[in-house]
Every structure is written in structure tokens, then in C-alpha cells.
Amino acid sequence: MNEAPKPLPDNVDGEHALALFTEMVRVRRFEEKCAEMYSKGAIRGFLHLYIGEEAVGTGIMQSVAPQDAVVATYREHGHALLRGIPMNVVMAEMFGKQEGCCRGRGGSMHLFDKDTHFIGGNAIVGGGMPVAVGYALAASMRGQDAVAWCIFGEGAMAEGEFHESMNLAALWQLPVVFCCENNFYAMGTALERSESETRLVEKARSYKVTAEVVDGMDVLATEAAARRAAESTRTGNGPYFIEFQTYRFRAHSMFDAERYRCREEVHEHELHGPLRIFAARLQASGLLDDEKRAALEAEIAAEIDAAVAFAEAGTPEPVGELTRYVYSEAHV
Amino acid sequence: MNEAPKPLPDNVDGEHALALFTEMVRVRRFEEKCAEMYSKGAIRGFLHLYIGEEAVGTGIMQSVAPQDAVVATYREHGHALLRGIPMNVVMAEMFGKQEGCCRGRGGSMHLFDKDTHFIGGNAIVGGGMPVAVGYALAASMRGQDAVAWCIFGEGAMAEGEFHESMNLAALWQLPVVFCCENNFYAMGTALERSESETRLVEKARSYKVTAEVVDGMDVLATEAAARRAAESTRTGNGPYFIEFQTYRFRAHSMFDAERYRCREEVHEHELHGPLRIFAARLQASGLLDDEKRAALEAEIAAEIDAAVAFAEAGTPEPVGELTRYVYSEAHV
Amino acid sequence: MNSTATEGMREITYREAAREALHEALTNDDRVFLMGEDVGRYGGSYAVSLGFLDEFGPDRIRDTPLSESAFVGAGIGAAIGGMRPIVEVMTVNFSLLAADQIINTAATYLHMSGGQFNVPLVIRMATGGGLQLAAQHSHSLENLYAHVPGLKVVVPGTVEDVRGMLLTALADPDPVLIFEHILLYNRKGVLPVQAGAVDIDQARVRREGTQVSLITYGGSLWKCLDAAEVLEQQGIDAEVLDLRTLRPLDDASIMATVTKTRRVVIVDEGWRSGGISAEITARIHEQAFYELDVPVQRVCTAEVPIPYAKQLEEAALPQVSDIVAAAQRVVNGHG
């Protein structure tokens, strides 16, 4: 970063900007703690970290209204936290405890929350897309002003379910915002080896869906794009597609040896990471200094420590409960 | 048809034009005979007629080289005949006889022929697309100059397999010609109720695939488009997509009551049917007259009668043979 | 079980009964809608929803593009979103395109979410052979789904069941798959004038008998009843048990008939290996081991993709004569 950081534009509220930053740091620190807990064996299974991509989820969630639904992937801790699922129950879920948001049945890849209409946590790539379309269909048939926010990686766009879901949403003019987190890799497969047309917005446009591409490392840009999408979608203009260009700083999962990219490439992106650039701008605008930063970090650390303590103290779901929730317990 | 029919362009060889016409009439009469045989109960199951769409298959097949493969749908009698599968064995197949090209196991929807690399006859909408891509992959890996001609209806374009197959073919620059027979209906579903973007070429282009739309009622146009596609594909330019705009004059299958369109709409298209317009042009060019037409019809009628006789005289595959061809009989 | 209307009863086809149930559901519950390929303008590929588009409008009778995975998955999302979708998949073979949504999503959401998100989704599909539709339109794949916890699988064989089970399925909080056999749509049966929802927990004896139990479901029910007639003329008194639901199976009713007759033939249009008849055989073996004098016989579809030619298709599918022969074998003591 040779250029001097730009101060924030005038129309951005300082407190709000600081809140965005805090959210991003909160997700980052949480993920770091997850990695630590994974190496200690407290978290198991597959673990996919969101580190590097925090500006995307943070920007999106600013426009997600209480009545909206979010359908995410296996890389969804950040989205879950940003959506407002308490950190305690997210951490407890990853520890496989009864106090977890899914009573330990879902784990890292399958976070769910009824209160915030967080419908997973889906570990089948592309699998959440039709679900999001259906949720939007229900909302539109019931005359509710709810939007379905469908979050997925660029790798998912090669799946047939992307195609079918885009078409249905566009044909029926449903309130779905398709949020593509383009981190340029699907596991070890780079975008140009997964798509013949790498300008992803062209795909969305081929369904007559309004589409834009945005810098996913700039939280103000992601926030603004999500706001445009929400406005368009809520006023009945049908689905909207946003490509957020971002980058994953960590391995795909804890099993990935990262043979498909070099350290320099990652490092280059880290230099322009979402926390780093936004912190610099906040500083340039006089909104953040070392003291403030330390205070904010301390507060987050305390929350995370409390979440770990909560998760550690949690109860393993008794084995006798194994067959619960295969079918509903009472007719609804 | 108020306008006077245009004579053929000068660069069209008269004999060739007459051959094209004969091919189309042959398919038409064959299909009419199939309908008759169906009402007599000699053909059963689902029967999908190609009547109205003859110019498409006829045009395509002019560019299909001996080493090429064809992957078609359940509406494939025309393609099978045009590709050179003898009429006798096609008719015998529909009669369910041992002499049929699939020994009576496939029927109308599943015609296959090893000699001409006719790989079905697939009754899963979209199901043949990945197969065509794979065939082209084999050809390209083996250094063969073979093209896979993948024929499907516009309804199939909504399936995820279309999306995935286009992307694979484009990404790997495979010699596949995607031939969309757009007859504007998928069973009873009109194109505008099946696709948010009805300009189908836009879809192909979103994979960076060369695409064109052509009048599928004009056999010279379809032939020329297929020729362009073959040239492009054979010279290593990757896949090619053609939308042939056509119309189905008959019901979707013999079970269809055609409640989704009115008689007038069908009639309007019949007036501009591929046989009718091409016959008029041939006449205008002095290549066809009543006598020639009658001779040509008589020859075709004789071939069809012979095919029916062949099929009627065929042997029902013995029930003892039921379990043959579930697995191969000898290692190859 | 015969088709003459008596007092308080009326004669009706299976198609008409399915249609009535849909009509009732659409009329009584705003949350119900029907979605699938050609359910609207075409009238349904088996004409079950003919005329519904005019009556209920395109919002609730929703023609979909060819995209099984997305519209089945959209059914899941709509169910979670508070609707009561009925998704029609034309033919069970095509449901394989939606297998991911059904098995990886619909069946797992309640469990993965720790009980938070149930999926009140109904999926109807046509199943079975007998119309010479060949290997991509004639299979009986219901057992693939009956293997999967989280799903319920019902197989109405009668007009009463095809009418009632839809209503029961709609009232169920979890995903229910309804398999309608293609040969039944034109079949007539009698129905109480006041027909309504029916239980989906219990198998039902469709014909009482003492010497052999024919255990079956769906399209094969009628072949078993015909076989029972033939057997009667031969002096063999057969009981016919209609399973009605393949997941969960009603063990108690199965064991009751087994204990009564001590001789069992299972008739199932799925392929033999790994089919539902294997599961029933295994359960009988486990739960009624000491009740049987001869082993259970399975009459299933031959292990071939269903061929087109009439004589081959007939040879592939279970026929009345096969059932009769199997019953004779068990009654005569050589299983």
C-alpha cells in the first residue's frame, strides 16, 4: 500500500463506519479463535474460515431486514454472527454442545437460527439456492416484504442449481438477492478453470437479472451494493445479483495444503485486506486511533472468551436424544 | 402466403435442393405413418412426432460427417432416418421387434445405432447433453476429427444439465454443436413461461460460446447454419450453439389434448411449414412439378410400406432374452 | 373393494379422487399451492389438475420450467417460508434430478437445525410401468426414498387413499412423498360420500384370508387381489395386506398377517435386489422367525431396465400368474 489511505467520504456517518469496522474485527477474531480451537480438537469436522472476506458479509447484513431470510453455505460463521445469532450459541454449536444453535447436530457447516430466519448453513455447494428461491416465493405469495439473501461462492455458479434457480427467480420476479462471494477459488480450482466466462455478471444478465460487480474488500462498497439490491428487490423489481470480489486468506478448510496458489499471491491480497484498508481510512478520518482500537479489540476478545467458556461449559447432547428431530415431535 | 415464392438462390445446386426436399418429405410421411400405426396399436408407449420441424434435422445432417456422433431426444425419428439408420429397423424398433435397431428394447424414444454413432434417443430432457460433451471430449483427446451434434428442445435449456454442459464444452473448447430446436413449447409450456430471457442465444453467449439464431423452417438456412457450425467447430474453435426457430404441428405426444394453444396458431404456422415453402420455391425455380412430386411421393410411400411390412413380419424378441444386455456379454 | 356404488358411496376414478383431494386442499387452505411441469395450461401430464389454472389462477397453479432440482428445492424453501406446497414431479425417474434436494436437504433440515426448521412439503410423482414407456419412464424407485430417514413415503393404491393421503400429507409437518402408480389413474373404486383425510400410519387388510398373506402396495395391490381370486378358485384362501406407507413401515400389521397365515408372498414392482420387499422379508425374518414354516417369497420386477416391447415389459413386471405361482409354492410348503 504505497498510496496514502483516503479518508471516508463526507456522507458516511462516523459512528456507523466504526460499527462496520467493529463487526468485521469481531468476525475475524472469532474465526481466529475457531482455528485455535480446531487445533486443540475442541472443534472437529470440516471448518471453513471467512478470514479475508469479512467486508462482504458485513456489507450485506446492513440491508438485511428483520423479516428477511439468509441462506448461506458451509463458510457461514461470519454471516451467522453478523445476522445476530449470539456468539455463544454459535461457538457452542461448533463444540457440538446442546447449547449450540442446532443442539450440536449441525456443527460448523450447518448453523441455523429460527429467530433470524437463518436457513443454513448448507454444505452442498449450490444446494441453498433453490431453497432461497422458494423462501422468496413464499414471501411474495404471502404478501410479505421479505427478501431472501442467497449467499454462495463463485464455484457454485457452475452447478446446475445456480442456473435453474436464477431462471425461476427471474421468471417469477421473486425477491432474491444473489450474493456471489467471488474469492477466485473453489477449493483448489481457480475461477478461470471453472468458468468459460469469468465475468460472472454476464451470467446473471443472461437471465435478465440486474447484476453488478463490486469490490468486496471495501465494506462501504459492499454495503452500498447491498443497499441498491435491497431497494430494487423490495420495490418489486425481481431478483438482483451482486458479485463481490474478495479473497480467502486461509486454506479452504483445515485439511487444505494450499498447493494451488503461492504464498506471494495470498500475501499480496492480505496487504489489501478489508480490515487493514478500512482501519487506515478510519484513522485518516480521525475516527480510529490505537487506544480506540485496543478498546474495541479488548471488548471483542472478552466476548469471544466468554463464548469459548460458554461452549466449554456446555452439555453434550445425551446419546438418548440421538433420534430426536428426524421427524417433528408434534404437528404444527 | 400472400407473397409469391422466391426462387432458389443461384448458388444452390438444383439436385441437392431436390434431395433436401425429398429427405424432408420422407420424414414427414414416415411420421404420418407412425401416427397411423399408433392408432392401430402397432406402436405403443409415448410417440413424439417431428412433423413441422423437418427442415431442422435435414439441414443439420448435411454437415454431419461419418465419424461424427449425434445425441438426440425422444423426438428423434427424423434424426435417425436422416442420419442414415435404415427405415426398416427404425420402424421395426417401434413395433418392438427383434429386427428393430435396439431389438425392441428402446422403442420410439430410444433409437440407437452403432454404425452411425447415433447415441440415442434419450427421454430424460437434457440427459443427452453431458453425454455429447463427453463424446466430444473423447474425440478431442483421441485426436479424432469428430464432432458431437447435440440436439434438444428449447425446454431443455432450463435444466441444470444445459448450463453445466455448455460450461464444460466451452471451458474445454470441445467440438460440440448444440442444436436447439426451439418449437416454442415444452409440452404445454410456452417459451416465455419457461425462460426469463427468451433470446436463447444470450444464454449461449454467457458461456462465451458462438451462437446464432436461424429460421428453422427454411432448410437452406438450417443447412447453412449447420455448415458454419461444423466449420467453426472442426477448426478448433470450440462449441457452437444454434437456435433453430421452428414449430411443432402435432401434439406433444399422442396423449396431449393441446389445451395450451389454439388451432389458429397452429394453422398459421402450417401455412409456413417447411415442406410447403420449400416446395413452392422449388416450383418457382422450375425444379419441381406435380409429376415429379408424385413420383417422389410414390417412392417414399413404397419405402414406408416396405418398412411397415418389414416391421409387421418381424419377430418379437423372445421373453427368454429379457435379461440380456443388462451387462455386456463379453469383455471388450 | 368392489366398484359398485352402494348407499353413501360413490364410484370415482383414482385420477378424479386425486383431483378432488387437490381441489379440497386448494379451496380450504390459502397456503396450499401446486407447482410442477405442466400442471397448469397443459392440465397435468396425467390430467389430474385439469381446469385448476382457471379456477385457482397462475399463482397457485404454477407451471414450472424444466428444472426439477430448483422447483423441488423451491418447494422446500416455500414450506419453510410458511406455505404448504404440493410439488408434482411428472415421473419418478425425473425425480433423480432432484435427488439432492430431496435427500440432502428436505430430509436433513429438521435434524441439522436441531429441530428448528421442519419442512412441510408434499411431493407427488407418478411411478411404475405397464404402458410400454421403456427404461427412462417406467421404474419404481420409491424404495430409494424409503431408505432415507427424514422422509415419509406413501403409496396410495385405492381411490380412498389417493384422496385421503394427500390431505394427511399436507397436515404433516415433515416432507411426504406420494407415489401414484400410472396404471391406477383410470381405475375406478368406491368412496364414501364424506371422504376425508386417512391415517398414513397403518397397513390395511384389503382381503381377509387364512392360508397365505400377499403383502403389497400401490399398483400391485390389484394384481394381488386378482391373484387372490384365482387362488380362491384353487381352494387357497389368501389374505391381501396393503402396506400403504413404505416409510415408516407398519410392522405390527405385517406381523399380524404373518402370524395368522404363516405363509408370505411379497409383491413389489421395484427391482428385487435391495428393494422394499427385502426390507419386509428381513423384518419378518427378525420379528416372526418362529412363525414361518417356509421362507417368504418375493415377486418383484426382473433386474433389467424396463424394456419397451410389450412381451418383454410384461415379462419384466410382476404379473398375476407370478403371484399365484408364488402363493402356491409357499402353500405347498416349498418356498
Next chain:
Amino acid sequence: MNSTATEGMREITYREAAREALHEALTNDDRVFLMGEDVGRYGGSYAVSLGFLDEFGPDRIRDTPLSESAFVGAGIGAAIGGMRPIVEVMTVNFSLLAADQIINTAATYLHMSGGQFNVPLVIRMATGGGLQLAAQHSHSLENLYAHVPGLKVVVPGTVEDVRGMLLTALADPDPVLIFEHILLYNRKGVLPVQAGAVDIDQARVRREGTQVSLITYGGSLWKCLDAAEVLEQQGIDAEVLDLRTLRPLDDASIMATVTKTRRVVIVDEGWRSGGISAEITARIHEQAFYELDVPVQRVCTAEVPIPYAKQLEEAALPQVSDIVAAAQRVVNGHG
């Protein structure tokens, strides 16, 4: 079966054995290529094909986009076109996205075409649970495919089989599905220095015994061998039969062990209802009815989507203690 290398033998992991087989096939036959998600640059999600991209190049080690249906279907087309593709589907759950191509196309082409087009396609997938990967990555769905005529289903449990079966599958003219259990990749075993293709027609006795037969396959093989050790200490002499192939099943070997021990436990990581263990139970019931004194016991996965939490996952999957308990029950005469 123990893992100490003896003369002419060498110790190797299951992963390494799978890798050797792939390497040999790629080296010896130009028509062979490997295709799937992340088989190239990433090195294979279970690292089986690590380094192959450099050695064989991107044409033959072909990373695919996420599009299971298309690349499995492309395998079918390539097989018909004269190649010998090996398609890797990362995990059996994802294969549901390709179920249409596998079941409606690969399994039917030879038959529908009256014998003209065979499909020499090999599909490998990882299966099974035990790594806390939860409900969308842990299932054992091999029985879904074992139900389908036209397919062959093999389930290598040993290093010799994972090495040899790939070669046999490649020589087979018809589609063969290979299921590799995720817990086996790191397991070591011994292999003859001159290892090669192995038959895929016959089950194999992995441990001789006289009092009870443990019939199993894949990942559960090792649990059964461990259980047999425990049983031995309790004075119970167990035989362990490794099925090796689920379609077609080797009835003769099954009946041989049943006749020998007259007591059977089937161990299968699939869900109990409608799983392969039901089919085996049914066949034993049909073919060895008079050989058994007590009914067969099935030890299967509980009928739940596999949960994440360790204690729940363990409770869901068959464990050594469950097998031991089942064997004790049959040996003590109450099945």
C-alpha cells in the same frame, strides 16, 4: 490381514494403494484419464492423486468445475467414445446431483440400445462417516446404487482390493462404482509386491471361524475384525466375510458361511431400513432358511441424518461393541 510386512509383501496405506492403481492405469493405458473436482492442482480432496497433474498433464488429470451431473455424464460420453474415464465424485452425498446420469443413463444405455452401447465408466467416490462431517458428508448411500441393474458396485475394504479393484473395474465393459470409505485412507495394510487386478465377483473370508458369521464390507470390515478379536477372548469363534461387491452379491459365499456357522450378524454402515443388509438377510432367509437356528441380526446406522457431535455420531454408526453384542445374542440363541 495383519499389517506387518513379510517376504514379498510390503506395507502401504489404503490411500497409497488407490494411488498406485490409478498410477498404473494411467501409465499403461492411454485411454484412461481421471476427471473430477480438485483431482489436479489440489491433489484430490483425499490426496489420492497428489502429483499426478505434473506427471500426466492437465488433459489426463482433469480438474472439473462444480457440476457433478455434467462431468459424470461426460464420463459416460467419453466411455462410449472410446476412452476409459475414471470419474471421481468427492463424496457420495454429492453423487445425488449426478443420480440422473448414473441411474437413468449409464445404467440403461446398453439395454436400451439392444446391446450396442456399453459404458465402460468407472466412478470412484468417498463414502461413510466417522469424521464428524455431519448430515451432508457422512452417509453411506451405496445401497441406492446397488439397487440398480446395469451398475456394478464394489466396496474395497483392504489395500489389496482398493488397488486391484480399480484395475478390474477399468477392464469391465460396464459402469462400475467404487466406494472408498473415508476412514480407510490412512489405514495401513500389506500388499504383495506383485499386486495386480483382483476379481470382483467373490466375497472373501477375512477370518475363519465356526460359531458366528459377521458379514460386512468396506469401513465396517475392520470393526468386524476387531469385534472378532473381542469375541475370541470371550470364547466365541467368529468368521468374517467381506462382501467386496454389493452388486452383484456373491450368494454362494454368503450361503457357505451361513451353512458353516448357522449364526449371522450383518454389519452395514447404511441406514437399516432398505439397506443392503436387508437384501442379504432376505437372501439368507430364502436360500438358507433351514440352516439357521436364530434369526440374522443387522447392525446398521441409526435412522438419522448423521449428526455432528462426536458422541451422537458414534452412537449413530455401528461400533465394535454393537457388533460384539449382536454376535453374543445370536450365539446365545436369542436373535
